[in-house]
Amino acid sequence: MARQLRGPLHPDKDDTEEECVQEEDGDRDSEFVDAEELCSGGIQAGSLPGRARVSIPDELTKEQCPVRGRFPLLGPWWRVKVRVVKPVRSKIYQAQGFPSYFLQSDMSPPHQKNICSLFLKECGYERRDEFLKWVERVSSYEKLNFENLPDTLRRFDREPGEKNKGTPTENEQDVRRLPVEESFPFVCVMTALKFPKVMEFLPTLFPRHFRRLIGSSSEEVLQRIEEALGTHPWKLGFRRVTYRQMKLLSCEASWTAFSQCPSLLQLMTPLQKNALVVYAKLRQTCREDGHTCVEVEALTSAVAQNMSFQEACESLEFMKDLDVVTYEKDCVFLSELYQAEQGIASSICDLINRPPWHLQVDVKKVLASISSGKPEDSRRAEAAEGSEPDGMGLAQGESVADPQDGGDHVRIDGDHEMSADICDVPLDQDQVVALEMICAKAVTVLSGKGGCGKTTIVSHLFKHVEQLEEKEVQQACKDFELDGDASEEWLAFPKQSPAAVDKAIDVLLTAPTGKAASLLRQKTDLPAYTLYQVILDSYPVLNLATCCRMFLRLLRQEGVPLN
Structure with a gap:
């Protein structure tokens, strides 16, 4: 049975905190972060805190309760409120959700000395023992609390001794901050004094942002969050609003x-609550079904148990005014997904409208090499074995470049035999059409069920193009070597290494996922990466639309034609 515990937070000395890990959970989905947001200096999400075992003396029942759960902050100077449940046949409670934090600011007797000592140890204060003796001699801890601790430390650091029993002067208060004040535990305590609502609610609302927020010392951001929690907590439920007003990246409370x-729900109007419910259902549907939009009728039906049709429509209008959602015909989009989709479509249209490229490749020859089960190199090697050796074979194997020929530019002895073989190999007409489109268009979309040959035909095509380029270079070298009028400098020129020949043409393959890129790399022996890695490896969280726009902008600046 679930219950709520309230009391001081005592870490278990025998328990070691687990490593913070990025776990999959129901509220975690693919992030669409625009370049503007990423470069704005906003606070990004971190990992969930690791699980730890703590002891909480319940203030109501006085029971010493061992609890295991995710506690982003530890220390006996914190009081927590957390919901727990005890599994059957277990002596340890399991925390449900995240705790709320409250600072024990008064350090009241009889434990104030121990709390102060543990706190300064956690902060890494080297003069802790000297300071504690000085405080006991000066005030016997009667007036020591977290509010005056910074001033007390400065007094001790500035003029330690009996003469500093009095109240510090203004000049003493204005001295520079001590190194201990920059430590994370010290910053957290000072944040709790200024922003108590942040400490109470943010561990639950923003579990991945909480530690970074309170440790960032960004008082302006924390002040805005504190004000929102006190007046308009619904704003924290929409990432578009939290970014615009608080510079938080992909941050929203579910x-x-x-x-x-419950205390935050009491500050919301029915319209604001309904908007959060509709928004949650819209995000869930888009994530689970892979859509960027949902039909209005389907969405209103999905929330019919929570509100009427009229209330659902009013909630959508409320979110539209906030630029959280966008309408198009009878569909409602999440604004960030709509913008990403429009950006991708615009970038692809830009590519399509540019002058087309032309790969001079005989696609039937490529497909024939696939169907025969032999790469073209081995077919040509077999053809070469039947030719005359030395001079005769070389004369018959001279390349013929025909600018009017629509097939491959380089033709080697035995090609006429392979052309005859092509007629005997049954070809898949869909694959023929697909390769012809790839050779003629800058943008081609291949679709089909698994195993139909999408990766195979693409990989063979570009391996074929690479081989043509390599053989053209090799044939040109042979032609120059056989030229009687060639200069001595050319004849003395060192031959290219195989590695140099392999780099005669650079082919870079991209894929939408890491698995697909790995498959392309294995089948082609060519470099293959995901779109994110190719376009902007330093910023893997950029969405595809942003990558396309930045890539096209770069090409325009460099004057590179896409043909």
Whole structure:
């Protein structure tokens, strides 16, 4: 049975905190972060805190309760409120969700000395023992608390001794900050004094942002969050709003998280609550079904148990005014997904409208090499074995470059035999059409079920193009070597290494996923990466639309034609 515990937070000395890990959870989905947001200096999400075992003396029952859960902050100077449940046949409670934090600011007797000592140890204060003796001699801890601790430390650091029993002067208060004040535990305590609502609600609302927020010392951001929690907590439920007003990246509180904070729900109007419910259902549907939009009728039906049709429509209008959603015909989009989709479409149209490229490749020859089960190199090697050796074979194997020929530019002895073989090999007409489109268009979309040959035909095509380029270079070298009028400098020129020949043409393959890129790399022996890696490896969280726009902008600046 679930219950709520309130009391001081005592870490278990025998328990070691687990490593913070990025776990999959229901509220975590693919992030669409625009370049503007990424470069704005906003606070990004971190990992969930590791699980730890703590002891909480319940203030109501006085029971010493061992609890295991995710506690982003530890220390006996914190009081927590957390919901727990005890599994059957277990002596340890399991925390449900995240705790709320409250600072024990008064350090009241009889434990104030121990709390102060543990706190300064956690902060890494080297003169802790000297300071504690000085405080005991000066005031016997009667007036020591977290509010005056910074001034007390400065007094001790500036003029330690009996003469500093009095109240510090203004000049003493204005001295520079001590190194201990920059430590994370010290910053957290000072944040709790200024922003108590942040400490109470943010561990539940923003579990991945909480530690970075309180440790960032960004008082302006924390002040805005504190004000929102006190007046308009619904704003924290929409990432578009939290970014515009608080510079938080991909940060929003889920409806489930709000449901664990009844005092915040009391500050919301029915319209704001309904908007959060509709928004949660819209995000869930887009994530689970892979859509960028949902039909209005389907969305309103999905939330019919929570509100009427009219209330759902009013909620959508409310979110539209906030630029959280966008309408198009009878569909409602999440604004960030709509912008990403429009950006991708615009970039692809830009590519399509540019002058087309032309790969001079005989696609039937490529497909024939696939169907025969032999690469073209081995076919040509077999053809070469039947030719005359030395001079005769070389004369018959001279390349013929025909600018009017629509097939491959380089033809080697035995090609006429392979052309005859092509007629005997049954070809898949869909694959023929697909390769012809790839050779003629800058943008081609291949679709088909698994195993139909999409990766195979693409990999063979570009391997074929690479071989043509390599053989053209090799044939040109042979022609120059056989030229009687060639200069001595050319004849003395060192031959290219195989590695140099291999780099005669650079082919870079991209794929939408890492698995697909790995498959392309294995089948082609060519470099293959994901779109994110190719376009902007330093910023893997950029969305595809942003990558396309930045890539096209770069090409225009460099004057590179896409043909």
